[in-house]
Amino acid sequence: MAFLELDGVTKRFGPHVAVEQLDLTVAKGEFVSLLGPSGCGKTTTLQMIAGFLDLTGGAIRLEGRNLAEIHPSRRGLGIVFQSYALFPHMTAAENVAFGLEMRRVPAAERAERVEAALAMVGLAGFADRYPRRMSGGQQQRVALARALVIRPSLLLLDEPLSNLDAKLREEMQIELRQIQRNLGTTTILVTHDQVEAMSLSDRIVVMNTGRVEQIGTPQETYERPASAFVANFLGKTNEFAGTIEAGTQPARIVAGSWSAPAPAGFSGPVTVSVRPEKIGFAGAGQGLAARVAIRIFQGNHWLFQCETECGPAIVIRQNDGMAQPAEGEAVRLAWRPEDMSLRAAGVRP
Amino acid sequence: MTAASSAPQPAPVTAAPAAPAPAAGGAGTGTPWPLVLPALMLFVAVVLIPLAMTVLLSFNDWGQYKGIEQVFILKNWREIWEDDYFLEMFLRTFRIAVLATLITALLGAPEAYILNRMQGRWKGFFLLVILGPLLISVVARTLGWALLFGGANGVVNKALMSLGVIGAPIPFMFTETGVVVALAHVMMPFMVLSVWAALQRVDPQIENAAMSLGAGHATILRRIVLPQIMPGILSGAIIVFSLSASAFATPSIIGGRRLKVAATLAYDEFLNTLNWPLGAAVAVLLLVALVLIVVGSNALIERRYAEVFR
Numbered sequence: 001m002a003f004l005e006l007d008g009v010t011k012r013f014g015p016h017v018a019v020e021q022l023d024l025t026v027a028k029g030e031f032v033s034l035l036g037p038s039g040c041g042k043t044t045t046l047q048m049i050a051g052f053l054d055l056t057g058g059a060i061r062l063e064g065r066n067l068a069e070i071h072p073s074r075r076g077l078g079i080v081f082q083s084y085a086l087f088p089h090m091t092a093a094e095n096v097a098f099g100l101e102m103r104r105v106p107a108a109e110r111a112e113r114v115e116a117a118l119a120m121v122g123l124a125g126f127a128d129r130y131p132r133r134m135s136g137g138q139q140q141r142v143a144l145a146r147a148l149v150i151r152p153s154l155l156l157l158d159e160p161l162s163n164l165d166a167k168l169r170e171e172m173q174i175e176l177r178q179i180q181r182n183l184g185t186t187t188i189l190v191t192h193d194q195v196e197a198m199s200l201s202d203r204i205v206v207m208n209t210g211r212v213e214q215i216g217t218p219q220e221t222y223e224r225p226a227s228a229f230v231a232n233f234l235g236k237t238n239e240f241a242g243t244i245e246a247g248t249q250p251a252r253i254v255a256g257s258w259s260a261p262a263p264a265g266f267s268g269p270v271t272v273s274v275r276p277e278k279i280g281f282a283g284a285g286q287g288l289a290a291r292v293a294i295r296i297f298q299g300n301h302w303l304f305q306c307e308t309e310c311g312p313a314i315v316i317r318q319n320d321g322m323a324q325p326a327e328g329e330a331v332r333l334a335w336r337p338e339d340m341s342l343r344a345a346g347v348r349p
Numbered sequence: 350m351t352a353a354s355s356a357p358q359p360a361p362v363t364a365a366p367a368a369p370a371p372a373a374g375g376a377g378t379g380t381p382w383p384l385v386l387p388a389l390m391l392f393v394a395v396v397l398i399p400l401a402m403t404v405l406l407s408f409n410d411w412g413q414y415k416g417i418e419q420v421f422i423l424k425n426w427r428e429i430w431e432d433d434y435f436l437e438m439f440l441r442t443f444r445i446a447v448l449a450t451l452i453t454a455l456l457g458a459p460e461a462y463i464l465n466r467m468q469g470r471w472k473g474f475f476l477l478v479i480l481g482p483l484l485i486s487v488v489a490r491t492l493g494w495a496l497l498f499g500g501a502n503g504v505v506n507k508a509l510m511s512l513g514v515i516g517a518p519i520p521f522m523f524t525e526t527g528v529v530v531a532l533a534h535v536m537m538p539f540m541v542l543s544v545w546a547a548l549q550r551v552d553p554q555i556e557n558a559a560m561s562l563g564a565g566h567a568t569i570l571r572r573i574v575l576p577q578i579m580p581g582i583l584s585g586a587i588i589v590f591s592l593s594a595s596a597f598a599t600p601s602i603i604g605g606r607r608l609k610v611a612a613t614l615a616y617d618e619f620l621n622t623l624n625w626p627l628g629a630a631v632a633v634l635l636l637v638a639l640v641l642i643v644v645g646s647n648a649l650i651e652r653r654y655a656e657v658f659r
């Protein structure tokens with residue numbers, strides 16, 4: 001049985017549709033990310049699960065119970081807000097203890113659990129600090145400890161790392177994933193950072209203007225994007241217009257002078273999508289003819305901006321010590337058939 | 350809350366309560382001090398000199414026929430000290446100010462909170478309703494109360510009496526209650542503004558955070574919202590208290606001659622009895638008492654909240 005189930009969830013603010021017909025099931029212990037650009041309805045979705053916003057339509061069920069019947073204060077969810085929303089007049093320990101106090105946990109057990117929660121997030125010595133006297137990363141940890149100490153059935157994280165600098169963010173990502181694995185808490189993370197979503201989640205829900213574009217594992221959404229939006233939002237991609245020529249047997253995709261055997265299930269004009277790191281330089285006569293326009297060295301990899309007869313293409317090659325084509329050099333671009341994904345052209349450009 | 354004052358644990362608490370950093374403002378920093386001269390001269394001319402003259406005046410002698418005599422005696426101060434009339438009058442002044450402050454806090458803080466939770470257009474409208482009176486003279490606002498409750502001719506009294514609800518006019522004019530009510534009304538915008546400013550600094554998600562942790566509405570208000578707007582309530586209270594204790598227009602219209610407070614008494618001594626030295630002594634005493642109370646409570650508040658709110 002699904003642990004958390006969002007069934008046709010819709011939210012309108014007046015005429016403005018913030019979330020439309022969102023269906024999602026989350027299994028127990030799963031880590032799911034809502035990924036999408038700013039304003040696509042991620043926070044709204046999270047706030048509906050938390051109960052701070054009423055649904056315009058649809059239903060949300062947690063362990064089979066309709067959440068509409070449970071007051072937000074009785075849902076027992078752990079929530080970390082983007083602004084952290086710590087209580088500024090309470091010390092770190094008091095912040096963390098608040099949820100336990102509300103549950104009337106005896107003082108001795110409370111102190112023990114607060115201490116353990118603070119230690120878990122690496123803030124053992126900071127119990128008596130006020131939030132104002134802590135760094136952003138430390139405040140973020142207090143917020144996480146406060147949400148986890150009540151042993152929530154579901155943990156909701158609204159862009160919890162977006163206020164941290166890049167290095168700290170990476171550290172916290174690893175820590176967050178470890179804590180979540182250890183506790184096994186079902187978690188929903190809201191983020192607009194595709195790297196964060198991919199590195200943390202079991203599954204990603206890619207959203208755009210209130211709709212779900214694709215739900216899948218990080219690999220699925222990256223390798224087999226269901227739409228141009230997903231392909232472009234989850235990293236760089238190259239797209240070529242092509243046509244399936246059914247005249248030959250088996251059918252072939254043709255783009256300019258390049259052609260390849262076509263996978264089944266497509267006909268007419270298609271869009272060919274290939275990730276830059278999947279493209280290699282091939283020998284003469286093979287692949288797509290191109291010319292290197294710009295070559296950029298980026299430490300562990302090279303980035304090539306190429307001109308092909310089907311438009312510009314980006315190629316990323318690992319810096320493996322091999323000689324690389326120079327700027328202006330004529331090259332051939334090739335990729336394995338399974339590394340390219342096809343979409344019928346004209347559908348949701 | 351109580352832990353705010355408890356000693357820090359031995360653990361790695363590094364940040365001591367904001368060490369003083371007297372770096373700026375020294376002589377060597379090149380601060381262009383001469384630029385403050387015009388303002389300083391104005392301040393000296395219109396504040397310090399009259400103030401000093403008032404203080405000196407309070408030590409002069411005065412007689413019904415001889416007028417003011419420029420000597421240095423303690424006669425006026427002794428009179429204030431020995432005559433219980435002055436004690437009673439000062440007690441009344443501060444009692445009225447305290448009650449007006451309490452009423453504005455009890456009504457104004459919830460008012461600001463509700464206002465802050467309103468949406469869009471209503472918010473703007475009610476903010477105007479609350480702050481609008483500031484655009485009208487205190488005298489006009491106080492006279493409104495006199496029109497409503499002024500003896501048998503007051504609109505409300507008249508209506509209630511004709512309806513038979515009350516037999517005699519509600520005692521409002523020339524009563525302490527009347528002065529307190531009118532002062533609370535006049536001072537309300539200052540309290541609402543002060544609490545409103547404090548509310549602007551509260552994280553809009555903080556109530557949701559408390560709710561998600563299992564807190565009910567009453568708990569959220571008591572444990573989360575109130576402590577955070579307390580500095581606003583207290584600074585509003587200081588404003589309202591000092592303005593109420595030194596208020597002149599409202600006590601003189603509602604309280605009149607019968608119910609004197611420090612400001613109206615000083616006025617009377619100056620303009621009716623013409624005993625300027627005694628009036629000056631009353632005024633100086635009021636000023637000193639107010640300064641002590643305001644500075645003292647401000648220091649207390651700052652110390653209490655320094656750790657929590659910068």
Ligand SMILES: Nc1ncnc2c1ncn2[C@@H]1O[C@H](COP(=O)(O)OP(=O)(O)O)[C@@H](O)[C@H]1O
Nearest residue numbers: 013016017018037038039040041042043044045
């Ligand atoms: N209280 C509200 N009233 C009106 N519109 C809102 C409200 N909250 C959010 N919206 C709109 O709903 C859309 C989704 O917002 P949100 O869920 O916050 O996006 P994000 O994905 O960045 O978290 C946005 O277009 C936003 O303007």
Ligand SMILES: [Mg+2]
Nearest residue numbers: 042043044159
């Ligand atoms: Mg958001």
